[in-house]
Amino acid sequence: MKDKTLNNFKLGIFVLAGLLFLIVLLYMIGKNRNMFGFNYVIKARFENVQGLKTGNNVRFAGIDIGTVSNISMINDTIMEVEMSIDHKVKNIIRTNAIASIGTDGLVGNKVVNIISLKKSAPLAKNNDILNTKKPIDTDEMLRTFYKTNNDISIIAQQLKITMAKINDSNKLWEVINNKDFANNLKSSANQIKNASSHLNELTTQANNIVKEVNEGKGTLGLILKDTAFSKSISNSMKSINNIAIKANELSVQLKEIMEEINHDIKNGDGIANKILKDSQIVNKINNALTNIENGTNGFNQNMEALKHNFLFRGYFKKLEKQNAKKQ
Amino acid sequence: MSQAILLKSFFEETGKTFRFILRFLLQWFKPRYEVAEFFRQCYVIGYKSLPLIGLTGFIMGLVLTMQLRPTMIEYGVESQIPIIVAISIVREIGPVITALIFAGKIGSSIGAELGSMKVTEQIDAMEVSGTNPFKYLVVSRVMATTLMLPILALLSDAISLYGAYLGVNIKGDTSFTLFWTQIFDSLSFNDVLPAFIKTYFFGFAVGIIGCYKGYNSNKGTEGVGKSANSAVVLSSILIFILDLLAVQITDLLGFN
Numbered sequence: 231m232k233d234k235t236l237n238n239f240k241l242g243i244f245v246l247a248g249l250l251f252l253i254v255l256l257y258m259i260g261k262n263r264n265m266f267g268f269n270y271v272i273k274a275r276f277e278n279v280q281g282l283k284t285g286n287n288v289r290f291a292g293i294d295i296g297t298v299s300n301i302s303m304i305n306d307t308i309m310e311v312e313m314s315i316d317h318k319v320k321n322i323i324r325t326n327a328i329a330s331i332g333t334d335g336l337v338g339n340k341v342v343n344i345i346s347l348k349k350s351a352p353l354a355k356n357n358d359i360l361n362t363k364k365p366i367d368t369d370e371m372l373r374t375f376y377k378t379n380n381d382i383s384i385i386a387q388q389l390k391i392t393m394a395k396i397n398d399s400n401k402l403w404e405v406i407n408n409k410d411f412a413n414n415l416k417s418s419a420n421q422i423k424n425a426s427s428h429l430n431e432l433t434t435q436a437n438n439i440v441k442e443v444n445e446g447k448g449t450l451g452l453i454l455k456d457t458a459f460s461k462s463i464s465n466s467m468k469s470i471n472n473i474a475i476k477a478n479e480l481s482v483q484l485k486e487i488m489e490e491i492n493h494d495i496k497n498g499d500g501i502a503n504k505i506l507k508d509s510q511i512v513n514k515i516n517n518a519l520t521n522i523e524n525g526t527n528g529f530n531q532n533m534e535a536l537k538h539n540f541l542f543r544g545y546f547k548k549l550e551k552q553n554a555k556k557q
Numbered sequence: 558m559s560q561a562i563l564l565k566s567f568f569e570e571t572g573k574t575f576r577f578i579l580r581f582l583l584q585w586f587k588p589r590y591e592v593a594e595f596f597r598q599c600y601v602i603g604y605k606s607l608p609l610i611g612l613t614g615f616i617m618g619l620v621l622t623m624q625l626r627p628t629m630i631e632y633g634v635e636s637q638i639p640i641i642v643a644i645s646i647v648r649e650i651g652p653v654i655t656a657l658i659f660a661g662k663i664g665s666s667i668g669a670e671l672g673s674m675k676v677t678e679q680i681d682a683m684e685v686s687g688t689n690p691f692k693y694l695v696v697s698r699v700m701a702t703t704l705m706l707p708i709l710a711l712l713s714d715a716i717s718l719y720g721a722y723l724g725v726n727i728k729g730d731t732s733f734t735l736f737w738t739q740i741f742d743s744l745s746f747n748d749v750l751p752a753f754i755k756t757y758f759f760g761f762a763v764g765i766i767g768c769y770k771g772y773n774s775n776k777g778t779e780g781v782g783k784s785a786n787s788a789v790v791l792s793s794i795l796i797f798i799l800d801l802l803a804v805q806i807t808d809l810l811g812f813n
Contacts, residue, residue, distance in 0.1 A: 234597075241600045244607060248708030251715045255647075255749055258741035286744070 245480070269296065270356045274329035277364065279309045282331055282340045288313045290327075290344045295319045298342060313342060326351035330363040351475040577769045581699060593699040602663050602698070603705030611716045613658050617650055618642065618717030622698050622724030635729065639736050640743040642721040647744060651714040652752050653800055656759035659706055660792040664767040667698055668788030671771025672781035680772070695772065699764035706760030707753060727809050747812045755803040759796050766792040 262530065279301060288296040296315035304310050315323070327346045334341050344360065396402060405411055537546050622642050629638050671694060674680050685691040718740065725731045770788040773782045807813045 237600045237604075238596055241596065241604050244604045245599075245708055248711040251711045252749075252753065253611075255711075255714075255744070256739075256746070259744055259746055259749065262742055 268341070270317055270320060271299065272313050272315050272323065272344075272356075272358055272360060274311050274313070274356055274360045275304065275308050276311060276331060276362050277307055279311060279370075280340060282311065282330050282342065285344065286340050287334070288342045288344065289314065290319060290323065291321055291346070295344075310343065322346075323350040324358070325354050327354065327360055328363050329360045337383045365526050384390060434524045562762045573773070574766075574769055575629060577772070578765055580691065581695060581765060581768075584686040584689070584696050587692075589689070589692065590664045591693050591697050594693055594699055598697045598701035599705055602701045603709060606659060606662055606705075606709060607712065609662060610655050610658055610713050614651065614655060614713035614717040617654055618646060618720030619724040621645065621650065621717075623727065626728065628723075638725055638729075639721065639731065639739045642724075643718060643740040643744060644748060646717045646721065646745055647714055648748050648752050649800075651717055651758065652710045652756045653796065655710040656706060656756065656763065656796045657704075657793055658788055659709060659760070660763045660796060663702060664763045664792045665785045667767030668771045668774075669785035671695075671768060672784040673757040675772060675774045676776060676778070676781055682808035686784065691772075693797040695768045698768055699761065701762040702764030702767075703757055708764065710756040710759075711753070742770075747807075751803060751807040752811055755799065756800070758799050758803070762791045762795040762799060 256359060281296060284298050284300060286298045287294045288298060295318075296313050298311055299314040300312040302312070304309050311329075313329075323344060324346060326349060327344050330343050330345065332341055332343045333339070345363075536542055622638060625638055625641060626635070629635050630640070671680075674694070680690045680694070683693065721735050722733060723729075725736065767788040770784040770791070774784040804813070
């Protein structure tokens with residue numbers, strides 16, 4: 231009898247252990263499906279639920295907060311997804327949160343992601359409908375991929391042709407294979423390097439000059455920066471200006487004189503007019519000049535007669551001899 | 558000619574088996590229940606089988622995990638090992654392996670026990686003494702196997718999952734909490750309940766076949782061995798056929 235009781239006791243433990251495991255298993259699964267505990271319902275309307283099923287997870291900021299409890303068709307373009315949400319997040323989800331359908335990983339189960347916005351809004355209550363965002367459509371993605379792929383294929387083909395042309399071009403290969411070219415390129419590069427270093431020095435110097443000028447050193451600096459110098463230049467300029475004014479006055483006076491002379495000439499007054507306009511004076515001058523010519527001729531004859539005179543012959547011979555000696 | 562006889566004997570055997578099942582059901586409903594004998598059989602069939610089934614379950618979980626590991630690493634889903642192991646254990650390996658081991662241990666013992674009782678005419682003696690031998694021997698045993706196998710399968714699942722946890726931690730590093738969370742996140746009622754329900758049918762099949770073969774044992778010691786042997790073979794085959802049916806039905810009902 232005692233043995234029998236012990237056996238029954240062991241059997242009881244065995245059966246209860248098995249049933250306990252079953253209950254734990256079912257409870258854990260049920261807990262993950264939000265079948266126990268206090269939940270509330272939030273709805274979202276989509277155009278396309280993309281294979282979302284009841285039981286899929288609902289995530290808020292990456293944390294599982296509930297499951298999809300029902301999916302129903304409102305009409306031909308609106309699908310309503312009911313989500314059973316844990317009451318613990320009741321004070322977190324707001325009415326302006328956005329629901330979107332995503333995938334857990336690249337090929338995983340579908341999930342509903344609820345994203346909160348930074349703007350404040352009242353808290354979502356039971357049966358509130360959230361805004362939705364159009365999900366990334368895999369079909370559309372693939373279509374875009376297809377297009378991109380085609381483009382890439384065309385580009386690759388053209389690239390292939392280009393490469394073939396390059397390969398066929400002997401000139402280009404000559405250039406590439408030519409060692410001198412490489413050396414030249416190298417030396418050019420070196421020269422460019424030198425030139426650039428010189429340029430660098432030059433710019434440094436230019437920089438220094440500019441700096442000095444800025445600091446008021448040197449002539450240029452003096453010119454540009456020294457206020458006293460600029461004042462004296464200013465004075466000089468003033469004097470030049472005065473001179474110019476005076477010259478102007480002079481020229482005005484000269485002009486007046488000239489105008490007067492002109493006036494005299496036109497009206498026949500003054501000496502200049504008589505010289506230029508009076509024909510009698512011209513004749514008289516002409517006569518005077520003829521008389522002078524005649525006088526000089528007479529003088530020439532007198533001088534020739536004087537040479538042949540015995541009193542002066544010796545002197546003229548002496549002159550001739552001296553001239554001959556010089557030659 | 559011999560094929561025709563074989564076919565004829567096969568159908569005859571099937572018919573007899575179903576008649577036996579019908580007899581069991583009729584006797585099961587009728588009062589005068591052998592409660593004490595039922596509990597004794599539960600203890601012998603259920604509790605005494607636990608060490609064997611626990612050991613096989615533990616080894617299955619451990620080995621399955623270690624076998625899966627290289628392939629899973631190749632696919633880059635090492636982190637999914639607990640999920641795959643848990644689903645395969647809970648859905649298929651736990652119930653079927655447990656039922657097969659159970660058939661090997663209990664099916665043969667029932668077949669041999671009833672066979673030897675039949676051969677030594679103890680069953681006839683029981684009838685004479687006023688006890689219903691069918692109720693006392695068959696109903697209590699079949700009820701015990703039907704109710705004990707699901708519990709054994711559940712415990713085997715638990716032990717297998719622990720073995721899998723150890724298997725994961727031989728080369729990887731997964732905390733028990735993570736393992737636990739991963740398993741219960743991935744499992745659903747569709748995994749657990751059909752698997753749990755089909756173990757009742759497995760248990761019933763093992764019990765009823767063992768009893769039928771023993772109860773209809775031929776004369777002589779040879780008959781006892783034969784009935785024990787055929788009880789194990791037939792119940793193992795039936796377990797697989799029932800498993801096939803179970804997956805078809807759950808698929809049909811949309812629970813798969």
